[in-house]
């Protein structure tokens with residue numbers, strides 16, 4: 001498993017030391033509010049009226065069991081025994097006291113964790129497929145590239161004060177679990193006709209009020225040239241991005257205003273001046289060593305003759321939560337922490353320690369986190385899945401509902417978030433109560449519902465089968481429904497169904513939508529297949545008819 | 546404003562006697578001004594590409610970093626220093642202590658702080674790290690790790 005070197009950890013300590021000085025200057029009134037805001041965000045710190053939130057990066061969604069234990073310790077020592085796994089490969093602590101920040105961050109440096117650039121107008125941590133390296137047909141494991149690119153833009157002197165935040169996703173798999181075209185910049189690993197590895201580049205995607213799908217700016221950038229190309233994208237953005245309008249800071253607005261072809265022409269013009277600079281070439285030696293660090297810790301095993309246990313609950317759980325591994329003899333196991341009525345992603349320190357111990361026992365000490373706020377054990381022997389399930393049952397972590405429609409992604413919403421226009425979690429709970437029949441859930445199959453409490457779209461409702469966006473109408477809570485958003489095969493923003501629907505009626509509408517799907521479904525068709533075939537009108541008629 | 550500082554290993558030149566003009570003034574009458582031997586103050590929004598061909602005529606360039614969150618000055622410094630190999634002084638004016646490491650590595654050769662903080666040491670912010678993760682205009686003597 002990849003670990004930070006001594007030098008990397010030293011760098012993290014130096015970063016904490018510097019931030020501590022800035023914090024002390026702020027606390028003694030020697031650093032003004034605005035500057036400190038800009039500096040603290042780059043260290044993952046949000047300040048609210050009564051408590052402060054710290055966002056810690058989980059690079060590529062991967063944690064070792066020791067890192068997870070360190071996070072549990074942080075939750076106990078500095079928070080109220082909780083952490084919140086986000087949809088974007090981070091964990092957030094919500095009750096942090098300012099004077100303790102530096103010690104908290106220092107504790108994390110011991111296990112190579114940090115909060116650098118988890119917020120602020122700079123390059124954020126890079127999203128990779130949480131199943132990187134595990135699935136069949138991958139073009140290449142994206143993580144070594146992610147890591148080289150992350151390093152390059154870590155405190156980059158030229159690009160640390162961009163007009164807006166800058167989120168990058170890199171995918172090397174056949175299906176796009178990263179949703180790369182809704183990122184400011186998405187890279188798809190591809191091979192050209194000569195079988196050389198490179199990237200297709202998409203720029204200017206994003207959700208929020210003006211949801212946009214990123215445009216292709218380059219069809220093939222050789223992998224060793226990617227750093228200089230990315231620098232050119234950021235240089236154009238840094239110089240020309242809107243800084244005058246708070247709502248137009250992201251690169252998607254620049255790409256839209258200039259047009260994708262003019263934007264990519266400007267990038268190319270700049271890039272032609274730097275692409276041959278040897279200093280900007282990807283370090284192939286380092287790449288090789290990262291490939292070794294990220295290599296799988298398992299080898300195929302022969303389990304001929306192995307018969308799995310027969311148990312009704314186990315088989316249901318297994319159907320929904322266990323996937324095939326590309327290494328024979330192994331499985332990928334999905335674990336959901338979602339409890340009815342609780343904020344999805346919330347995890348207690350006790351659960352973290354349990355998971356860390358189980359990961360040591362069953363998964364080579366490695367854990368992955370996903371954008372559906374679940375946990376993945378990537379290396380479980382097929383003949384140990386039943387034992388793992390028994391342990392999960394014991395700790396109440398193996399509800400068979402996981403992996404069905406009942407597993408909803410909901411942002412904190414009005415219960416916890418001051419920006420919210422409407423509640424999210426209570427809607428999720430009501431949907432779960434309505435659909436509590438296991439047989440029905442199994443029949444419906446994998447259908448994704450995401451609920452955001454406002455236009456900031458933290459729950460990524462635009463890319464769900466059924467997306468809900470909370471809003472206010474005459475002082476009451478309403479929800480805009482979007483249907484058939486997707487990213488796996490192609491990227492589509494969900495289509496608006498029609499006028500928004502009151503909180504009271506929303507669960508009925510969801511049930512109606514699900515029924516339209518079931519009634520029209522042909523064998524092996526998923527929600528988007530049906531939607532594309534029968535069109536939005538068929539849904540509209542039933543919901544508003 | 547604070548005095549102008551030159552990190553010791555950077556080029557040094559007697560520039561205090563040079564008159565500074567704004568970018569607009571320069572564009573207006575660069576022919577006359579270039580004979581006088583002036584320096585230019587560039588604001589973030591000034592189009593740096595429009596002086597690319599005239600760099601030899603400009604004695605020094607002062608980049609105005611007064612807006613803490615406006616990062617265009619870093620790209621201006623990079624273009625001048627690394628890409629166009631400007632040989633005159635590139636001064637960061639109205640600079641902020643907390644951003645010194647970024648400015649120096651982007652290619653500025655000296656700086657003038659907007660305000661200084663009692664008890665703070667510039668080096669903590671200009672040289673706070675033992676390594677860097679990218680090649681830049683000026684690697685500032687750091688160990689490169691990338």
Ligand code: SF4
Pocket residue numbers: 411412413414417418419420421452453454455456457458459
């Ligand atoms: S989507 Fe809105 S309500 Fe939900 S967490 Fe984000 S900002 Fe808060």
